[in-house]
Amino acid sequence: MDHQEVQELLPAYADQELGIVETLEIERHLESCADCQREYAAQRIVSARFKKDASYFEAPAHLTQRIMDALPQDEPGTRFWQRSWSFNWRNAGAALAAMLALAWSVGLYLNLPSDQDKLTDEVVASHVRSLQVDHLSDVVSTDQHTVKPWFNGKLNFSPPVVDLAAQGFPLTGGRLDYLGGRPVAALVYRHAQHPINLYVWPTTERDVAPQLQNRQGYHLVRWTWDGMNYWAVSDLAARDLEQFGGMVRSMVRQ
Known part of the structure; x- marks a missing residue:
């Protein structure tokens, strides 16, 4: 994969939309290309800022209840806590992954030669x-x-x-x-x-x-x-x- 192809695929790479083969090729290219490192770091920073300032829609209570009722039933007394535990861990995992990616991008950007x-x-x-x-x-x-x-x-x-x-x-x-x-x-x-x-x-x-x-x-x-x-x-x-x-x-x- 040449420099131009990597430049075109960087947005998709930053959003984790590429397959494993393309991802590995871009990561190998980033190890030795300062221009692409700088571009990728900038894209990650902008993406993180948009996510931080984005507005989220709070679903009304009746919609939340309809979704919960449509899910497969578990044993009485355990369904709500198990799902809450599962959703909390998913959210925490996503947040942790985003924080690690942002920290890596910022560190990479700061370590680029002046x-x-x-x-x-x-x-x-x-x-x-x-x-x-x-x-x-x-x-x-x-x-x-x-x-x-x-x-x-x-x-x-x-x-x-x-x-x-x-x-x-x-x-x-x-x-x-x-x-x-x-x-x-x-x-x-x-x-x-x-x-x-x-x-x-x-x-x-x-x-x-x-x-x-x-x-x-x-x-x-x-x-x-x-x-x-x-x-x-x-x-x-x-x-x-x-x-x-x-x-x-x-x-x-x-």
Whole structure:
């Protein structure tokens, strides 16, 4: 069962209307598909809210009596209590099942990776991919006045490009990349034999001070300044990458 089929069957799965074979296939798919997990959790939450706020019709006494009289007769004195016991346990079982399903759905939704986590994974994946396919740069140059104009017409913004050769972090080029659903500028620097990808794209968010992260053996420093997001990633030592980020920030502010 492919992703599209699972998406179409999720409403029926949430309402427990599928057979055992389809149910097992969807459960296997949910184990590895974050998008479907999120969709299923959202559907369960909405369904539970509707059930909670739904209005119920109270049957009149004479209708209840007619239904009870139509049921098979038991031994005198036991019929009412046995049926009450049976109905109570059925209601309690249904309520417990609904509560467990809702708790599982909410827990699944809360454990999904955040947008920030997914973006961090994208940045690291882009960095690794640029090294594996030997495609660090679309424009190869150590001159900031060559790299910066290269982006003209390729992006709807002009990325700041600074020269840090004197500080031990020479510019080596730049390329176009794609992160978080939009094209970004990737500026490439080096320190000794360590390449550094500096991703830059515009944002409407407020300024954010540099933050250091570790992911999959790589260090990342990210910050926001003057309407731009900056993400630097490398296998450099953490303090060296933080030093690089500080130099970029000071040069951009000038």
